[in-house]
Amino acid sequence: xxxxxxxxxxxxxxxxxxxxxxxxxxxxxxxxxxxxxxxxxxxxxxxxxxxxxxxxxxxxxxxxxxxxxxxxxxxxxxxxxxxxxxxxxxxxxxxxxxxxxxxxxxxxxxxxxxxxxxxxxxxxxxxxxxxxxxxxxxxxxxxxxxxxxxxxxxxxxxxxxxxxxxxxxxxxxxxxxxxxxxxxxxxxxxxxxxxxxxxxxxxxxxxxxxxxxxxxxxxxxxxxxxxxxxxxxxxxxxxxxxxxxxxxxxxxxxxxxxxxxxxxxxxxxxxxxxxxxxxxxxxxxxxxxxxxxxxxxxxxxxxxxxxxxxxxxxxxxxxxxxxxxxxxxx
Amino acid sequence: xxxxxxxxxxxxxxxxxxxxxxxxxxxxxxxxxxxxxxxxxxxxxxxxxxxxxxxxxxxxxxxxxxxxxxxxxxxxxxxxxxxxxxxxxxxxxxxxxxxxxxxxxxxxxxxxxxxxxxxxxxxxxxxxxxxxxxxxxxxxxxxxxxxxxxxxxxxxxxxxxxxxxxxxxxxxxxxxxxxxxxxxxxxxxxxxxxxxxxxxxxxxxxxxxxxxxxxxxxxxxxxxxxxxxxxxxxxxxxxxxxxxxxxxxxxxxxxxxxxxxxxxxxxxxxxxxxxxxxxxxxxxxxxxxxxxxxxxxxxxxxxxxxxxxxxxxxxxxxxxxxxxxxxxxx
Numbered sequence: 001x002x003x004x005x006x007x008x009x010x011x012x013x014x015x016x017x018x019x020x021x022x023x024x025x026x027x028x029x030x031x032x033x034x035x036x037x038x039x040x041x042x043x044x045x046x047x048x049x050x051x052x053x054x055x056x057x058x059x060x061x062x063x064x065x066x067x068x069x070x071x072x073x074x075x076x077x078x079x080x081x082x083x084x085x086x087x088x089x090x091x092x093x094x095x096x097x098x099x100x101x102x103x104x105x106x107x108x109x110x111x112x113x114x115x116x117x118x119x120x121x122x123x124x125x126x127x128x129x130x131x132x133x134x135x136x137x138x139x140x141x142x143x144x145x146x147x148x149x150x151x152x153x154x155x156x157x158x159x160x161x162x163x164x165x166x167x168x169x170x171x172x173x174x175x176x177x178x179x180x181x182x183x184x185x186x187x188x189x190x191x192x193x194x195x196x197x198x199x200x201x202x203x204x205x206x207x208x209x210x211x212x213x214x215x216x217x218x219x220x221x222x223x224x225x226x227x228x229x230x231x232x233x234x235x236x237x238x239x240x241x242x243x244x245x246x247x248x249x250x251x252x253x254x255x256x257x258x259x260x261x262x263x264x265x266x267x268x269x270x271x272x273x274x275x276x277x278x279x280x281x282x283x284x285x286x287x288x289x290x291x292x293x294x295x296x297x298x299x300x301x302x303x304x305x306x307x308x309x310x311x312x313x314x315x316x317x318x319x320x321x322x323x324x325x326x327x328x329x330x
Numbered sequence: 331x332x333x334x335x336x337x338x339x340x341x342x343x344x345x346x347x348x349x350x351x352x353x354x355x356x357x358x359x360x361x362x363x364x365x366x367x368x369x370x371x372x373x374x375x376x377x378x379x380x381x382x383x384x385x386x387x388x389x390x391x392x393x394x395x396x397x398x399x400x401x402x403x404x405x406x407x408x409x410x411x412x413x414x415x416x417x418x419x420x421x422x423x424x425x426x427x428x429x430x431x432x433x434x435x436x437x438x439x440x441x442x443x444x445x446x447x448x449x450x451x452x453x454x455x456x457x458x459x460x461x462x463x464x465x466x467x468x469x470x471x472x473x474x475x476x477x478x479x480x481x482x483x484x485x486x487x488x489x490x491x492x493x494x495x496x497x498x499x500x501x502x503x504x505x506x507x508x509x510x511x512x513x514x515x516x517x518x519x520x521x522x523x524x525x526x527x528x529x530x531x532x533x534x535x536x537x538x539x540x541x542x543x544x545x546x547x548x549x550x551x552x553x554x555x556x557x558x559x560x561x562x563x564x565x566x567x568x569x570x571x572x573x574x575x576x577x578x579x580x581x582x583x584x585x586x587x588x589x590x591x592x593x594x595x596x597x598x599x600x601x602x603x604x605x606x607x608x609x610x611x612x613x614x615x616x617x618x619x620x621x622x623x624x625x626x627x628x629x630x631x632x633x634x635x636x637x638x639x640x641x642x643x644x645x646x647x648x649x650x651x652x653x654x655x656x657x658x659x660x
Contacts, residue, residue, distance in 0.1 A: 078625045087625065135489040149591070151479070151486040151493070158593020159465040162626035163481070169587035170621060171503050172514075173579060182586065182621040184502075249503060256512065257499035261479070261591055263488020291500060291512040295408045295417065296492035
C-alpha cells in the first residue's frame with residue numbers, strides 16, 4: 001500500500017496568527033515548493049479557511065500532476081486529537097472551531113490537524129534532528145516556551161491534545177508568576193517576556209549595576225527586552241550574564257525533569273532566545289547533566305534543531321501521510 | 331492468533347531486594363494463584379535466578395494443565411529495553427546482569443523483563459485504575475518516589491529504560507538536596523526519608539513547636555520518621571500539618587508538571603506515604619489543579635491505585651503477553 005503511493009506528495013501548512021507557511025512535501029521530507037500568505041484571523045475563521053484553501057490550491061498547482069494525498073495543518077492552538085477541531089487558538093481567534101471538517105468540506109481531500117509545536121516536533125523527529133530515535137523531545141524558547149514529545153516511537157498528543165507543554169513544568173514552586181497563572185514555570189524564567197521582566201526589575205532595583213543594559217536602550221526602561229539582555233551579555237555585562245545564567249539554570253532544571261520523565265535519546269533546544277544568546281546552550285547542558293539521573297542522561301544528546309522555519313509544515317505533511325498509512329521512508 | 335491462545339496463562343513476577351511476589355495471570359488480568367519467596371540477593375545473582383525458577387515451577391504446577399505462555403518479570407532496577415538485561419539493581423546486587431537470557435535458558439519459556447514500577451504502571455493501566463485510557467501516569471510515594479507513564483497507548487520505557495522517574499522531576503531548583511544528587515526533586519520533599527529529615531530539622535530548630543512530634547517517639551529524635559509525622563498530623567499537630575502541607579505542595583507541583591508534560595487522562599497517586607496521610611491526596615489535587623494548564627488538567631482524574639500488592643506481577647504478566655502478541659482482553 002505504501003509503496004505504490006510513494007511518489008505521491010503531501011501538503012503541510014503551519015498556521016499562525018499572522019501568517020500561514022505552506023510546503024509541498026515528498027515522502028522523504030524533501031520540500032518541493034513553498035508558499036506564504038497572511039492568515040488574516042481578524043476577518044474571521046471562515047476567511048482563514050479560505051486562506052488555507054488558497055495555499056493548498058497554489059501548492060497543488062505546483063505538484064506537476066503528481067498526486068496530492070492530503071493536507072496536514074499545524075495550528076497555534078489546542079487541538080482535539082480525535083476530531084481535528086480547534087478548542088482554542090487565541091492568536092487565530094478560533095474557539096471550538098471544526099477546522100478539519102471545514103477544510104475537508106472545501107477541498108475534498110483528507111486533512112489532519114495538530115498543534116503547531118507538535119508539528120514542528122514531528123518534523124524534526126521524522127526528517128531532522130531526531131531521525132532514527134524512538135524517544136525525542138523538542139524545547140523551543142521564544143517569547144513563550146513550547147515543546148513536543150515523541151515517546152516510544154509515537155508523537156505524544158495527550159488525552160486532550162495538550163501534551164508537551166514543557167515550558168509550564170514547575171522548576172521553582174515559590175518562583176515568579178508565570179503568564180499561565182502558575183509560579184516558577186520554566187517559561188517564567190526563560191521566556192523572552194520573563195527575561196525582559198527580570199532585567200527591568202534588576203535595573204530598577206540597582207541602577208548602577210543596570211546602567212549598561214539601560215544605556216543600550218537609550219535610558220528607556222520600557223524598551224529593555226530579551227534582545228537587550230542578549231546584546232549586553234555578548235559585551236560581557238555582569239547583570240546580563242547573571243540573567244543569562246539564571247535563564248540557563250531554569251532551562252537546565254526543566255531539561256533534567258524532561259530527561260527524568262521521558263528519558264529521550266535526543267533533546268532539541270531551539271527558538272529565538274537560544275539563538276540570540278550563544279552561551280545559553282552550554283549552561284543548559286551543564287545544568288541538565290548535573291541534575292538528571294545519570295542512567296537517563298548519560299546517553300542523551302542536547303542539540304539544536306535542523307529544519308528551520310519549515311519544520312512545522314514538513315511535520316504537518318508527514319503527520320498527514322502517517323495518518324493515511326503511507327509512511328514512505330519513515 | 332490472540333483468540334486461539336486466549337485460555338493460556340502468563341506468569342508475572344515482582345522481584346525486589348527482599349522478596350519475590352509471583353502470580354499466575356489469565357488474559358483478563360484475573361489472578362489464579364500467587365506465591366511469595368525470599369529473593370536472597372546476598373547469595374548472588376545466580377541464586378536469584380534459581381528463586382525465579384522455583385516460583386515459575388510452582389505456579390506452572392498450579393496451572394492445572396493450561397498452557398503457560400511465558401514469564402514477565404518486574405525488577406527494582408534499570409533495565410535495558412532491548413535485551414532485558416539489568417544494568418543496575420542495587421537492592422538485588424545486580425550489575426549488567428543478563429536476567430532475561432539467564433531465565434530463558436533455565437526455563438525454555440519466553441521471558442520479558444521491565445522495571446518494577448513500570449510493571450505496576452502497566453498493570454494498573456491494563457487492569458486497574460487506568461483501564462480504557464491512552465494517557466496514564468502512576469506516582470508512588472514511599473521512602474522514594476517512583477512512577478511510570480503510558481503515553482498514546484504505549485508504556486514509555488525511554489531510550490535507556492529510565493522513563494517515568496517522576497520523583498526526580500525538579501520542583502524547586504534551589505531546594506533541598508535529593509538522594510540522587512539534584513536539588514529540589516519531588517522526592518526531596520515527599521519521599522518518606524525527606525519528610526523524616528524535614529521533621530527532625532524542624533524539631534531541632536524549634537523544640538517547642540516540635541515537642542508533640544518528639545513525644546510520639548519518646549524524645550528520641552533519631553526515631554522520628556514519616557510515620558511519626560503522619561500520626562501527629564492525624565492528631566492535628568501544627569508542625570506535622572505544616573510538613574504535610576509542604577509535602578502536598580511539592581507533590582502537587584510535580585503532578586502539575588506531569589499533567590503539562592504528558593496530559594494524562596488519569597493520574598494514580600499511591601504508596602505508603604499517601605496511604606499513611608489521609609489529607610495528602612486532597613492537597614496534591616488542589617495544587618495540581620491550581621498549577622497545571624486548564625486545557626490539560628480540566629479532564630484529568632487523580633485517583634488511588636486499585637490493584638494493590640499484586641499490581642507489579644499482574645503488569646509483568648500482561649506485558650509479557652503483549653510482547654508475545656497475545657493481547658487477550660486488552
